[in-house]
Amino acid sequence: MSKRPGGMKKRLKRGLWSPEEDEKLMNHIAKYGNGCWSSVPKIAGLERCGKSCRLRWINYLRPDLKRGAFSQEEEDLIIHLHSILGNKWSQIAAQLPGRTDNEVKNFWNSFIKKKLRQRGIDPATHKPLAPAGAPAAATPVSRSAVFSEAELILSSPVGGPHMPPLVSAESYVYSRGSMDGAGGVVGGCSDDGSLSSLSGYNNNQTADFAGYLDADALHGGVIPSVSSSSTLNSMAGVSPGGAANTNATTDELCCNNNPSNSGSGFESSTTQSSSNHHLPWLELGSISSCAEDGNAAGAGADHYGAALDELKWSDYVFDGGYPQYHQQGQCIYGDSKAAADAAAGQFDAHGLGINWCLN
DNA sequence: AACTATTCCAACCGCAACAAA
DNA sequence: ATTTGTTGCGGTTGGAATAGT
Numbered sequence: 001m002s003k004r005p006g007g008m009k010k011r012l013k014r015g016l017w018s019p020e021e022d023e024k025l026m027n028h029i030a031k032y033g034n035g036c037w038s039s040v041p042k043i044a045g046l047e048r049c050g051k052s053c054r055l056r057w058i059n060y061l062r063p064d065l066k067r068g069a070f071s072q073e074e075e076d077l078i079i080h081l082h083s084i085l086g087n088k089w090s091q092i093a094a095q096l097p098g099r100t101d102n103e104v105k106n107f108w109n110s111f112i113k114k115k116l117r118q119r120g121i122d123p124a125t126h127k128p129l130a131p132a133g134a135p136a137a138a139t140p141v142s143r144s145a146v147f148s149e150a151e152l153i154l155s156s157p158v159g160g161p162h163m164p165p166l167v168s169a170e171s172y173v174y175s176r177g178s179m180d181g182a183g184g185v186v187g188g189c190s191d192d193g194s195l196s197s198l199s200g201y202n203n204n205q206t207a208d209f210a211g212y213l214d215a216d217a218l219h220g221g222v223i224p225s226v227s228s229s230s231t232l233n234s235m236a237g238v239s240p241g242g243a244a245n246t247n248a249t250t251d252e253l254c255c256n257n258n259p260s261n262s263g264s265g266f267e268s269s270t271t272q273s274s275s276n277h278h279l280p281w282l283e284l285g286s287i288s289s290c291a292e293d294g295n296a297a298g299a300g301a302d303h304y305g306a307a308l309d310e311l312k313w314s315d316y317v318f319d320g321g322y323p324q325y326h327q328q329g330q331c332i333y334g335d336s337k338a339a340a341d342a343a344a345g346q347f348d349a350h351g352l353g354i355n356w357c358l359n
Numbered sequence: 360a361a362c363t364a365t366t367c368c369a370a371c372c373g374c375a376a377c378a379a380a
Numbered sequence: 381a382t383t384t385g386t387t388g389c390g391g392t393t394g395g396a397a398t399a400g401t
């Protein structure tokens with residue numbers, strides 16, 4: 001599946017990853033943690049660029065990935081978040097534990113987009129499509145206007161108990177139930193392009209940004225900062241080296257993420273709120289959240305780190321939890337999507353947490 | 360059965376942001 | 381202040397899988 005030859009000094013392998021390569025990479029991460037991706041290929045004996053290794057890990061090998069079909073709730077959430085955030089896939093994915101930005105993006109492009117169009121909604125603007133013959137689509141919503149508002153929202157402290165509603169609820173209905181049937185969506189943005197109304201995230205239930213973006217509503221996660229929170233950091237998953245990546249010195253960084261290092265191999269999300277209900281291993285350990293700045297500072301982090309000391313990453317990875325390969329490592333859960341779905345039940349973040357904690 | 364078209368998704372690319380030297 | 385290296389993100393692409401003829 002080579003994309004382009006790309007004359008490099010040292011010939012790097014491209015295309016699909018083989019099970020052997022995956023194993024090497026997982027072995028490497030099990031041993032050293034992640035971080036310093038540029039050195040990973042050399043140390044791990046992979047003929048890939050570090051970037052490719054990173055992608056492979058983030059999008060495919062990470063044990064906290066959910067995989068399997070998107071649920072109705074996830075789909076609705078994606079649509080709704082997209083209406084607010086636009087193509088900020090990493091931020092959208094951050095609200096979907098176990099999902100990667102790539103996965104969400106693909107899902108959007110291959111499924112949701114189509115579906116919205118079928119229902120007469122412009123997936124780009126989330127407004128009703130102009131009827132055929134009408135002058136080109138309804139004045140496109142000024143994305144900048146929308147985003148600036150969204151970003152304003154996002155950048156403002158979330159969770160203020162009395163954050164005023166930013167929009168009133170009207171008729172921006174995405175919920176499947178509401179859309180099925182004649183007419184689909186009506187209403188939407190105000191003339192000035194701002195998202196003046198967003199409602200019915202769930203069956204016309206009145207909603208507003210503030211409510212929608214409430215930490216609890218968003219799987220307990222605080223909206224990630226636009227700056228640097230990555231999917232990896234902000235998803236409810238293992239984030240080996242997460243904060244360490246940003247704080248450690250280079251010397252430390254290059255593989256200081258060994259899980260045995262005071263838990264630093266697995267930092268909790270930078271975007272976790274105090275509610276960790278999507279961090280089952282935290283629940284199991286009754287661990288409070290970490291500092292929001294991603295430094296995992298404070299008692300919560302210490303607690304977390306201590307608990308994680310108990311984890312045996314390599315045990316998990318290579319003991320039972322190690323995925324089965326299917327055709328060039330493309331399906332790590334079994335022979336079919338069904339199997340994958342079934343497996344997901346025990347290999348999702350929850351199962352993972354349990355496994356790890358039990359190890 | 361053979362061929363073609365379409366769909367889906369893993370992986371790649373380029374760019375931007377950031378940190379360290 | 382500048383350069384260099386690393387990481388993260390979003391857009392795009394190639395090809396395997398699947399559906400249709």
